[in-house]
Amino acid sequence: MKKVHAVLLFGLSLLFFGCYSRDDDYFDKIVRLSISDAVVFDNQENYNVGDTLIFELRFSRYLDEAGFSNKLDVFETSNSEEFGYSFGISKFSDFSNNFESVNIDEEFILGTRSANYSYFGYGYSNANMAALLNENQEEYISKVGIVLVETGRFQLDFERVTLSTGYDFDTIGVEIEHLLSAESTLNTEFTVNE
Amino acid sequence: MRKCLIYFLCLLAAICAASAQESDTTTYKNQVTTNLFLPIFESFDLSYERVLGNKFALGISGAIYGERIEEISLDDTYGGLELRTKYELMPFARIYFGGNQRKSHFLEVFGSISGVDEKGRLVRSNTDAGFGVYTLGTESYTRGGVGLGYGYRFLFLEGRLVAEAQFGVRTNFDVNFVVLNAAFVRTGIKIGYRF
Numbered sequence: 001m002k003k004v005h006a007v008l009l010f011g012l013s014l015l016f017f018g019c020y021s022r023d024d025d026y027f028d029k030i031v032r033l034s035i036s037d038a039v040v041f042d043n044q045e046n047y048n049v050g051d052t053l054i055f056e057l058r059f060s061r062y063l064d065e066a067g068f069s070n071k072l073d074v075f076e077t078s079n080s081e082e083f084g085y086s087f088g089i090s091k092f093s094d095f096s097n098n099f100e101s102v103n104i105d106e107e108f109i110l111g112t113r114s115a116n117y118s119y120f121g122y123g124y125s126n127a128n129m130a131a132l133l134n135e136n137q138e139e140y141i142s143k144v145g146i147v148l149v150e151t152g153r154f155q156l157d158f159e160r161v162t163l164s165t166g167y168d169f170d171t172i173g174v175e176i177e178h179l180l181s182a183e184s185t186l187n188t189e190f191t192v193n194e
Numbered sequence: 195m196r197k198c199l200i201y202f203l204c205l206l207a208a209i210c211a212a213s214a215q216e217s218d219t220t221t222y223k224n225q226v227t228t229n230l231f232l233p234i235f236e237s238f239d240l241s242y243e244r245v246l247g248n249k250f251a252l253g254i255s256g257a258i259y260g261e262r263i264e265e266i267s268l269d270d271t272y273g274g275l276e277l278r279t280k281y282e283l284m285p286f287a288r289i290y291f292g293g294n295q296r297k298s299h300f301l302e303v304f305g306s307i308s309g310v311d312e313k314g315r316l317v318r319s320n321t322d323a324g325f326g327v328y329t330l331g332t333e334s335y336t337r338g339g340v341g342l343g344y345g346y347r348f349l350f351l352e353g354r355l356v357a358e359a360q361f362g363v364r365t366n367f368d369v370n371f372v373v374l375n376a377a378f379v380r381t382g383i384k385i386g387y388r389f
């Protein structure tokens with residue numbers, strides 16, 4: 001009977017050995033890529049209340065993918081003419097001696113909104129903007145205006161921007177992490193005066 | 195269907211008649227069995243077992259699965275992907291206990307190597323323009339697993355014929371949330387021949 005117990009125990013332990021898993025594959029119909037320095041911002045550095053600040057985010061539909069020699073066609077892959085994303089803005093606080101995140105009311109953000117952006121990761125919570133495929137179908141472009149209604153020192157935040165086509169069980173999604181490279185000269189800090 | 199039922203009843207009658215005999219069983223070292231349930235699901239298996247010693251046996255089993263096996267499979271989906279096991283090879287070890295020469299319980303540990311088609315996988319190919327593109331396609335691969343089984347065995351016709359009722363569950367090292375991705379393989383009523 002001892003042998004029976006031994007076989008039973010051995011077998012059960014083998015079954016539970018199956019608890020090591022490929023869970024990372026779950027819902028994995030998403031292609032993940034990254035792009036660098038996709039923001040174009042002609043920073044005037046000094047603005048007045050009532051001015052509109054404008055920045056652009058643009059990237060090619062053909063993107064590098066780690067591990068492959070040829071570029072990936074994200075439009076052909078996702079069949080999506082739109083990537084949704086959100087950006088951040090922060091205001092300098094004398095109390096904390098630091099830039100603190102600020103949420104902008106949607107009425108002060110100009111630009112095309114994304115209807116299907118649903119990124120639940122570590123992102124920003126401002127309005128969901130859309131980067132749309134341009135007419136010659138080569139680039140995704142988002143042009144955003146922010147109406148400045150408050151004085152202070154501000155900075156735009158693009159370090160945690162993730163662009164996404166959205167999630168769907170039956171289609172392939174593309175998720176693009178936007179990075180600021182070490183060579184980036186993007187200056188996002190500006191002051192708004194009376 | 196009626197014909198199948200008649201055959202099955204005849205088989206049961208033969209088994210009952212044979213089990214009524216109280217003759218001693220000769221020790222045969224080799225055994226070949228097949229699962230009676232699998233053909234209903236367009237599938238087939240064959241097991242070979244070699245007795246080593248009094249209560250211990252080693253064997254190997256092979257199964258080919260048809261599409262209808264999905265009707266009784268628990269692991270036909272995984273993370274939104276559709277899985278279909280096409281074939282499976284299962285080496286096994288058995289220990290018999292709690293019985294006599296003609297009938298006994300057994301426990302079984304088995305390994306599994308199975309061929310799987312996984313639909314809904316991301317497959318990268320190239321466009322006519324030479325750019326990469328992903329589509330949802332089918333990926334075929336081989337995977338391993340382990341399982342545990344329990345059963346009861348009867349020997350008939352002086353040990354020449356064998357009938358087994360067995361329950362076996364196998365995991366393939368995948369987990370759906372916290373639940374083991376298990377499948378009831380080597381489960382059913384088996385009949386076989388000993389030599």
